[in-house]
Amino acid sequence: MIAIGGATRLYALLGDPITQVRAPGLLNPVLARRGTDAVLVPVHVPAAALPEVVAGLRQVANLHGMLVTVPHKAALLDLADRATDRAHRAGSVNALRREADGTWSADTFDGDGFVRGLVAAGHDPRGRRVCVVGAGGAGSAIAVALLDAGVAALHLADTDRARLATLGGRLSAAYPGRVDAASRPRLADVDLAVNATPVGLRPTDPPPFPVSELPARAVVADIIMTPAETALLRAARDRGLPAHPGEPMLTHQIDGYLDFFGL
Amino acid sequence: MIAIGGATRLYALLGDPITQVRAPGLLNPVLARRGTDAVLVPVHVPAAALPEVVAGLRQVANLHGMLVTVPHKAALLDLADRATDRAHRAGSVNALRREADGTWSADTFDGDGFVRGLVAAGHDPRGRRVCVVGAGGAGSAIAVALLDAGVAALHLADTDRARLATLGGRLSAAYPGRVDAASRPRLADVDLAVNATPVGLRPTDPPPFPVSELPARAVVADIIMTPAETALLRAARDRGLPAHPGEPMLTHQIDGYLDFFGL
Structure with missing residues (x-):
């Protein structure tokens, strides 16, 4: 860990x-190994306070970037001054940086990190049929990256019908004929099912969808990192299905963050 | 240095x-030695942005305290929900903590730290005549602490006449017969002269007052810590006067901060 002094550049990770x-x-051990005088700190921001907190943080002159996690990924797209095409398609961002002129640019690395982690684990999604459960910040970014990676069909599921319709409509327009959306996960015909909801963060959470409905050999992926084994992944293992945990999505984003922030 | 994780408590040091x-x-090495999962980070806040930044930081749920330095010490008194008597007498604060109910309480440790550092260096101010140059956040706290420590007379100086009149009036009422105020430092009859202005932070800054006007054996103190030897302290040494640097004021506040924050 780097010794924090007055010249240390700040990066904030916003979540609740x-x-x-x-x-x-x-990230901090990577920065320390490189001798980079910068630190990433966790910043606990309740959703109701997000606009006020971001308005304040934007004025902090030694804050050079923000990372964003649940539940702020969609809201930060609107609070940034600009975002990449893939972030607009996803409707969410997970990284913002201060430009030289003081404005803030945003991108999302979730989807790219998820797909790279999946490929590294031997589960290349190209040509596969997938179900993404959760059309929030992470789910939308993952859906975009899976479509960009060449999945044959993507079923999107979310109990929030308004959110589902918005993302489903946007993705159907961008990737015609490959996307459908339903409030209940469509699991019977897929090669890969992804939990992109926060269900599983609490130790008492049940699996967010029934692995019993999946075909034999379907891969079950969770984006939750803590706990490392969620009820969903446990259920997948119990059924003998390949279980892909949350951590690779993050570890495969680290290089993207460092490039984006110029660190 | 402690490894920063999601559960690390944040403390912010605001300055410009x-x-x-x-x-x-x-402070961070002390926290690490104690195994306390907390970190103090520098937060660069331009004066014009202070209300907005503080409004945002107050909403950050894992931010448990703030330290305050130039030029925000007076403004933060108004942005806190309550402050100690000595902070109200000084008209400035340098530490704020979040209470269990989410409100923010403030205190100032500058003056106490300054006097304790002075005494530890063998310069007990009791019964002495002193000149404090600078009626801002630090100067006001130092003036209050010197008066509480029993100085016989305190000359206050500041080129900002409105600020001087406000603090001079408040201190004259609280410590009758021992305080006078002037725009030009009154140096000829003192045992101790203190620079409590930011003059000296820039390497090219001249001494904030002429040590040539001081009596032989007068102690010259500076509150500036970087550079460690300011032009003022160099001029004092050149004249053979005892030079008291800025760092002891801070090191003698650390225990006060830790107590205040419950760390």
Whole structure:
């Protein structure tokens, strides 16, 4: 860990809850090894306070970037001054940086990190049929990256019908004929099912969808990192299905963050 | 240095400029040695942005306290929900903590730290005549602490006549017969002269007052910590006067901060 002094550049990770976040524990040792005088700190921001907190943080002259996790990924797209095409398609961001002129640019690395982690684990999604459960910040970014990676069909599911319709409509327009959306997960015909909801963060959470409905050999992926084994992944293992945990999505984003922030 | 994770409690040090601050380098190793999962980070806040930044930081649920340096010490008194008597007498604060009910309480440790550092260096101010140059956040806290420590007379100086009149009036009422105020430092009859202005932070700054006007054996104190030897302290040494640097004021506040924050 770098020794923090007056010249240390700040990076803030915004989320609610916050204690489960893994990025500071992964990124700060990388910065320290490189001798970079910068630190990523967890910043616990309740949703109702987000606009006021971001308005304040934007004015902090030694804050050079923000990372964003649940539940703020969609809201931060609107609070940034500009965002990449993939972030607009996803409707969410997970990283913002201060430009030289003081404005803030945003991008999302969730989807790219998720797909790279999946490929590294031997589960290339190209040509596969997938179900993404959760059309929030992470789910939308993952859906975009899976479509960009060439999945044959993507079923999107979310109990929030307004959110589902918005993302489903946007993705159907951008990737015609490959996307459908339903409030209940469509699991019977997929090669990969992804939990992109926060269900599983609490130790008492049940699986967010029934693995019993999946075909044999379907891969079950969770984006939750803490706990490392959620009820969903446990259920997948119990059924003998390949279980893909949350951590690779983050570890495969680290290089993207460092490039984006110029660190 | 502690490894920063999602459960790490945040403390922010607000100032402008910020690169010179020493408190993170002093406090964080103490926290790490104690195994306390908390970190103090420098937060660079231009004066015009202070209300908006503080409004945002107050909403950050894992931010448990703030330290305050130039030029925000007076403004933060108004942005806190309550402050100690000595902070109200000084008209400035340098530490705020979040209470269990979410409100923010403030105190100032500058004056107490300054006097304790002075006494530890063998310069007990009791019964002495002193001149404090600078009626801002630090100067006002130092003036209150010197009066509480029993100085016989305190000359207050500041080129900002409105600020001088406000603090001079408040101190004359609280400590009748021992305080006078003037725009030009009254140096000829004192045992101790204190620079409590930011003049000296820039390497090219001249001494904030002429040591040539001081009596032989007068102690010259500076509150500036970076650089460690300011032009003022160099001029004092050149004249053979005892020179008291800025760092003891801070090191003698660390225990006060830890108590105040319950760390």
